[in-house]
Amino acid sequence: MTKLSLVYQDLKQKIDENVYHTDELLPSESKLSALYGASRDTIRKALERLRNEGYIQSQKGRGSVVINHQQYVFPVSGVISYKELMGRLSLSSVTHLEDQQQVTLPDCFKTLDPHMKSDKAYTRLVRQRVVNDEPVIIDIDYVDPKIVPSISKEVAENSLYEYFEHDLHLHIAYAKKEITVEPATALDQKLLDLPDGSMVAVVRSVTSLDDTSTFQYTESRHRADRFRFQEFARRS
Amino acid sequence: MTKLSLVYQDLKQKIDENVYHTDELLPSESKLSALYGASRDTIRKALERLRNEGYIQSQKGRGSVVINHQQYVFPVSGVISYKELMGRLSLSSVTHLEDQQQVTLPDCFKTLDPHMKSDKAYTRLVRQRVVNDEPVIIDIDYVDPKIVPSISKEVAENSLYEYFEHDLHLHIAYAKKEITVEPATALDQKLLDLPDGSMVAVVRSVTSLDDTSTFQYTESRHRADRFRFQEFARRS
DNA sequence: GAGTGGTCTAGACCACCAT
DNA sequence: TGGTGGTCTAGACCACTCC
Known part of the structure; x- marks a missing residue:
């Protein structure tokens, strides 16, 4: 497991389990960096994945907001069995x-x-x-x-x-x-x-x-x- | 225009126009870095976009291969008018x-x-x-x-x-x-x-x-x- | 003005492929 | 063995938001 995936998985899980809830800001990138003991760049890559999958929306000068993301129904995209x-x-x-x-x-x-x-x-x-x-x-x-x-x-x-x-x-x-x-x-x-x-x-x-x-x-x-x-x- | 988008746009266009054709390797990341006067990291971000959109497939130890990408029909995803x-x-x-x-x-x-x-x-x-x-x-x-x-x-x-x-x-x-x-x-x-x-x-x-x-x-x-x-x- | 995300850089080490 | 992509780091500067 890479550090990137660990951060990504953990944040995703916490959003799914409402540790961070919808419309709330995540901790800032520098705070996450300290929390996970990872560089800011690694944190940013994890956040980018979450952005692409509809978990968060980032706003310059404010932070990253949790989006009310969908319960899964049937994804068109995704190579999944x-x-x-x-x-x-x-x-x-x-x-x-x-x-x-x-x-x-x-x-x-x-x-x-x-x-x-x-x-x-x-x-x-x-x-x-x-x-x-x-x-x-x-x-x-x-x-x-x-x-x-x-x-x-x-x-x-x-x-x-x-x-x-x-x-x-x-x-x-x-x-x-x-x-x-x-x-x-x-x-x-x-x-x-x-x-x-x-x-x-x-x-x-x-x-x-x-x-x-x-x-x-x-x-x-x-x-x-x-x-x-x-x-x-x-x-x- | 950011440096990232310039590199991305240019590579995309060159793939679309068959400057780099299907099943061929792109220049290596360090060569692209020199070509565009950008850091390897910036090049990698551009390549990642191309990967996500189905233009290329990267292989460790080999390089990035151009994929026979689709002519557009009607994309499901994409927020496009x-x-x-x-x-x-x-x-x-x-x-x-x-x-x-x-x-x-x-x-x-x-x-x-x-x-x-x-x-x-x-x-x-x-x-x-x-x-x-x-x-x-x-x-x-x-x-x-x-x-x-x-x-x-x-x-x-x-x-x-x-x-x-x-x-x-x-x-x-x-x-x-x-x-x-x-x-x-x-x-x-x-x-x-x-x-x-x-x-x-x-x-x-x-x-x-x-x-x-x-x-x-x-x-x-x-x-x-x-x-x-x-x-x-x-x-x- | 302090804090945030966005962009960009230079450098390091690794695993893997080709030869 | 030399070159490739994959991961990770530390640091810089900017534009922006909020108070």
């Missing part, structure tokens, strides 16, 4: 692996990754996510078999990311995402229990590692009436 | 002011701002956005009249943000946003030319100033078939 998200939201859910086979990539990822290879073989997983006995999401993943040679049913029904990072020691770095609204397919209707003519919200992502190699394409199909994405953004 | 966006996409569009009156806030913003005042008067604008002779978005804005006393038809049909920042000297700082998919209302059907039973993608935002005061609530209603949001995200 379904399992991690369920944990943060304190929800429990069940995942069913519906299908696994070798295929080539569908064209629907072309807008996200114009240079994708459409002749290369990928491992395709179809998983259904059930919350409170209701199916709400279908995840269709395409994983590069050169990087991830095999995926067991247990892994698929628990967490791909845990497996990738913990067991395979892959360093997931970033993703490009896209949200659209589309007519439900026959598969959607079957697995999400939808009537004919329904719409679904589709989140497609292309995920890359540290070394910029793209290794996973995901299509996440949500029941439209359960879809709610939230986001914090700063004016640049 | 419709006019600015049309400029970036090189699209031209026409805005019609459909209605303006004093009202109280509707409840639909409660999930974004639980502490909103539902008894306070706001200026409500209804605007229709037309691209290529087709209506694609309805924007419904609620603006705090204590901060923005009046809005002319010219301003409403050009750009609210230009007016807020340029003329009123307001410092727009951040926004919370939410995306949902909802049935089209009668107004949607009329202004977006939609058949009965259609769905629309709705982006609601709550926008705040420098001093953390909330001054604008926006409901942006998109034709579902024209809705495509893109986003870059990093694993934290």
